[in-house]
Amino acid sequence: MTTTQRIRVLIAKPGLDGHDRGAKVLALALRDAGIEVIYTGLRQQPAQIASAAIQEDVDVVGLSCLSGAHNVLFPRVVELLREQGAGDILVVGGGTIPEHDIPGLQASGVQALFGPGSSIADIVDYIREHAPQRS
């Protein structure tokens, strides 16, 4: 029997902004790169995102936020995943993230951040290269 490892990514929109064009564009690009993308919809609480990530056993969580609340919401998702024994999931973020917020977010466990001007291809490559290898 063939064993197929396919990368699974949860794309989530924490917080209150209703702009998901970016999230959808990225979801399509990931799909075209052979990745399975689970999209959970707008206005999610960090706890909902963590729960979906665990139930879906994803390799990567991609957070998109355009409301400015990323410094609160992104680290909270990482924290909740760690509390529930899922700290091995790679968490990345995107949206309107100012340069000077990036070091703090990375220190909190959001491993890569893609602010305005990021290229789709770079994000896809990053996810492909850094998605954790599962046994």
Add this chain to the structure above:
Amino acid sequence: MPAELVEKMLTGDQRALARLVSAVERQSAEVPEIMQRITPMLGHAYCIGITGPPGAGKSTITDRLTAYARQQGKTVGIVAVDPTSPYSGGAILGDRIRMQQHYLDAGVYIRSMASRGHHGGLSRAAKGVIKLLDAFGKDLIIVETVGVGQTELDIVAAADTTVLILVPESGDAIQTIKAGIMEIADLFVINKADRDGVERLQRDLQMMLHIRHASDGWCPPVLGTQAHKDIGIVELHEAITTHRRKLSETGQLATRRQQNRRQELLDLLQQQLMATLTAQFDDGEAHSGLLEQVEEGTVDPYTAAQQMLVENDDLWR
């Protein structure tokens, strides 16, 4: 490793369940051991299949049925399948979007699955995943197929009760008497029943149901729902319960499950034999040069196939 995970899963650990689902999904070598361990725990859950064309409201109905079952104190497992791209192998799994009210409910486990090249409306691993949810202790398992057309009928061999969701625009009397999906539903639902055409479709469906030969003594009801407004959901749940009672009382539930298990075994054997054969072809194992002769067109494939099966009897050992 699978032993530990199964133990953890049986104590109610969702993360362990999720890891096991992934193992089954990628057809890992550990699957036989996992299945062996959980088989004694199976048979408690009742499985409802939700199928129908894209955009008919399968996810919304799944969501509302789940909410109702939770009010009755039942735990629910959901398997929601969406299509894999035949080009890239990727997928967008978006059924969860309609089920957000259950994200923080520990009594509901939702798993999105990609069809991964399988064409029957489910993914190949779906049956194994249903078993895991059963062993996990879910009372009700709702399986939502990919958006289907006419011949994606996998769901019948996986679910105890199959519900076909249609919309008022789903077609005329001729569509309702065509073979395939119209023959397999235990219950018909016309969702979005506030739109024009619902009476006509209902009449056409009922006519088809009355003139066809119902060998099992069950005439599928035709229900109207407006799932987004919760209209008709209680009635749908009741109709499912009635069907379930009828299957149990007549012994058909046991017969159906028996047939399904038999089919599952056949499917597995077919898959594994195909994998072996494909590998042999890819490895260029010559089959006494027959493969090359067929490729060149000097031997016909019918004769070659017969001869290969005789020569290749180690396949069966």
